[in-house]
Amino acid sequence: KASSQALKKFGEAYMHAYMDKCFTEEIRRNIASELLDLLRRQKGTADIDSSLRFQRPSILYPFDYGAAGALGVKASTLARNANLVFSETDLLSLSNTDSPEEIPVSLSLSDSARSSKNPFLGLNLSTIQSGIVSAEKTVRPSNVRNNRTLHRKNLRSLEYVTAEFTGKEEAPVYGILNLSDKVKYPTATLEAPPTDGSSIVKWDGEWFITYEVFRDLGIAFAVVMVIIYLLVLGWFQDYMIPLIIMAPIPISLIGILPGHWITGAYFTATSMIGFIAGAGIIVRNSIILVDFIRTETETGIELKRAVINAGLVRFRPMLLTASAVVVGSSIMLFDPIFQGLAVSLIFGEIAATLLSRFSIPALYYWFLMGKKE
Secondary structure, three states: OHHHHHHHHHHHHHHHHHHHHHHHHHHHHHHHHHHHHHHHHOOOEEEEEEOOOOOOOEEEOOEOHHHHHHHOOOHHHHHHHHHHHHOOEEEEEEOOOOOOOOEEEEEOOOHHHHOOOOOOOOOEEEEOOOEEEEHHHHEOOOEEEOOOOOEEEOOEEEOOEEEEEOHHHOOHHHHHHHHHOOOOOOEEOOOOOOOOOOOOEEOOOHHHHHHHHHHHHHHHHHHHHHHHHHHHHHHHOOOOHHHHHHOHHHHOHHHHHHHHHHHOOOOOHHHHHHHHHHHHHHHHHHHHHHHHHHHHHHOOOOHHHHHHHHHHHOHHHHHHHHHHHHHHHHHHHHOOOOHHHHHHHHHHHHHHHHHHHHHHHHHHHHHHHHHHO
16 A cells, blocks of 8 residues: 555656656747847848757657567667668778778668658568568558757757847847847846746846857956056055046947947957056056156155156157057958957047046146145
């Protein structure tokens, strides 16, 4: 009785798990079909495909165990002979001095015989019980089966829906931002899918790589800012001066973002690299201004006069540095990969050079006057 109850419980649990699997598979395919329809209606999408489509169909020849058993034919005997019918058998290979590879010689039936409606016609099987038996007597009528590939990733079943973005929204970030509001299901990019059996749409492919790159570049940019702050802090021995010197770094975005719009370029990973690289040049210009003001005030010149002189005297080396960056980066403007790097360097350096000439002396003057008060 205990054994029957245990088997009954096991059977119930197995059926629930099986029904849940079938239910989630149906839901998964329905969600994939909805995403396909959504992508087809979305402008700027091309090469739309999914894993829902059937693969190449297979022709099955069921083995008639009843008739074959009466004739004394084993299933392995038919399988072994059928393998010779549908495959090729290598006999030998010929060597040719004019060819770097050997030429194989294979034995096989003609394609017309293998692809006919009855490929077992004329195939005889040798048995101990009945002697020679025609293979047609051991095979039932054939049927065609549509094959579907079952995809799994991280021990989870899934369906793939793929598409390419073209036209104005060629970058995946713009297309996915437009699609995210139209997707009715939970979405994820870096997060692992939940294990509670719920369905989720995970953005992958090129967008996943872009997301990781910008995340890593953002972390690198934060580390660079901390290092620059510590270096400037060690030189000037003041906690506020590094913040004043680093102030023009976000100012460069005033030139970078309109620069991408003017040139029609996308803000890509190379654009982010250009923003980080330009930060070092911008900090150098700020150090030139602050150091000049400190040197002037140490010689007895009034602070207000020193601030004005810094903007007048040190603007020429700043302008020469910016000109060198603009000329050197202009070569990459027409490169499809490094165009974003060139745009960030050129327009970011122009904006930071022009604005830091006024902002850095003004901030430094405001800081010292407030400190004296």
